[in-house]
Amino acid sequence: MPELPEVETTVRGLRPVLEGARIARLTTRRADLRRPFPGDLAQRMTGAVVTQLGRRAKYGLIGTDRGDTMIFHLGMSGRWRVDPSVELPHDHLIVETGAGRRLALNDPRRFGSVDLVATDRLADYPPFAQMGPEPMGPAFDAAYLARALEGRQAPVKALLLDQRIVAGLGNIYVCEALHIAGIAPSRAGGRIATSRIAGLVDAIKQVLAAAIEAGGSSLRDYVRPDGELGYFSKQWRVYGRAGAACGVCGGQVQRRAEGGRSTFWCANCQR
DNA sequence: ATGTCCACCTGCTGGC
């Protein structure tokens, strides 16, 4: 899924279709994804005009003129299909606009979610309540991260995946950023020199910006809303490249599974 | 509080 760059790419793809559009119809093909859909979702969205599209961490935000925001999460396998010619299995929610455009939220694994909250109460949405700063934003800087990692014994990789510390990073871009910064994923968060933390912050911002620029990474089941494939995956330095040569030093990229997730790194250039 | 593991669900791939 979609990590932050893919969600940003998705939102940018949805914007020209939805912004300013009236929702003529919203229909669901089942009652839930990871959570039940709000019972009044169709009623509250039907007839509303979409005023803005946005993103918070890995969540997409669809704001309406009724003061509601529909919040979607793509989980591991979610994507929006734009003007699909046929309905597919796992098209769980369909939006039709007054202009005759059609969007289908497709999510085979159903780890995604759709919620509806008052726009002026977005900060109270439970997933947002404890969330840390946006990694691309000015609040995420070396001083902030140094403070967040201070005294922590857990591997820096686990801490960067903790959305309370920084909101929007996932497995791919954490592996990539740690490689760029030359920091071993297993290193305790509290044992990284301040100067290297600055480099880590830069690496995170850089890799996310590059991925957004590339239109989001293309994984097996990820397609941009407009149907084009992203191509950032071709630029991965370590993720998914176990056994291949590190592009920096020529050493072998390592892979280790822990807690059900794979970590990729170069043992030679990451310490 | 902190750190670790597992469940949730479907689809695909690679090895036998």
Place this chain on the structure above:
DNA sequence: TGCCAGCAGGTGGACA
């Protein structure tokens, strides 16, 4: 060819 184990981008709850 068929079967089955292993693996996949996230989140949140249950432990110690």
